[in-house]
Amino acid sequence: GRLLVGAIPTMAPYVLPPALDAVRRKFPECDLTVREDFTERLVEAVCDHELDCAITSTPIESVRHDRLTVEVLGREPLLVVVSSAHHLAHDESISLPDLRAEPTVTLHEMHCLGKQIDGFCQLRNVTRHIVCRTTQLTTVLELVRLGLGVSIVPAMAARADRTRTRRYLRLKRSEPFREIAMIVRNDRSRSAMMQCFAECVRKALPTTVALND
Numbered sequence: 001g002r003l004l005v006g007a008i009p010t011m012a013p014y015v016l017p018p019a020l021d022a023v024r025r026k027f028p029e030c031d032l033t034v035r036e037d038f039t040e041r042l043v044e045a046v047c048d049h050e051l052d053c054a055i056t057s058t059p060i061e062s063v064r065h066d067r068l069t070v071e072v073l074g075r076e077p078l079l080v081v082v083s084s085a086h087h088l089a090h091d092e093s094i095s096l097p098d099l100r101a102e103p104t105v106t107l108h109e110m111h112c113l114g115k116q117i118d119g120f121c122q123l124r125n126v127t128r129h130i131v132c133r134t135t136q137l138t139t140v141l142e143l144v145r146l147g148l149g150v151s152i153v154p155a156m157a158a159r160a161d162r163t164r165t166r167r168y169l170r171l172k173r174s175e176p177f178r179e180i181a182m183i184v185r186n187d188r189s190r191s192a193m194m195q196c197f198a199e200c201v202r203k204a205l206p207t208t209v210a211l212n213d
Helices: 012-026 039-047 096-101 112-123 137-145 155-160 192-204
Strands: 002-007 031-036 053-057 068-083 103-107 129-134 151-154 166-171 177-185
Touching (some): 012 031, 012 192, 039 053, 053 192, 068 155, 068 192, 112 151, 129 137, 137 166, 151 155, 177 192
Parallel strands (some): 103 129
């Protein structure tokens, strides 16, 4: 059988490799096609039969939303990341208002994650001192490592970070998260491969993170 899947850039490097590896082991004859793209384009691709399903974050803001079934797979914590040389590096948590005084590196709002983080801060009346907006999460992490600023990133990035050059902190009281979902056309029946893929993505999500181990 064939399975065409997509994922947004801030999730693809972290959830696709383990999920696709598990699918291939269970279905060795599976013909996999993978696409990494922004949410709106993934929605279009699913609606236009170019993809069977896609992994993204809610809410799905699209005029074609009514053609989709959105299956929530889990919640992922968002964490503050600082350089290991930063004055906050030895703390385990930080309050959101404390970020006002810190230069901030953040994702561009073209990413749903960038929008979500902006909205989270605005809702709590926290204006950040943004020194860089970038389209790549890897760039965010590298600039933080260099000490250019702090950032808020998904727990997936923290779990994948094997270096000692960055430290990850929880936000006191606020505990932001993003909701991760699989989108499928309403009229699309779910194959055993798709169900396996969804379950493997669910298992790959970092619902809890052991910080800075």
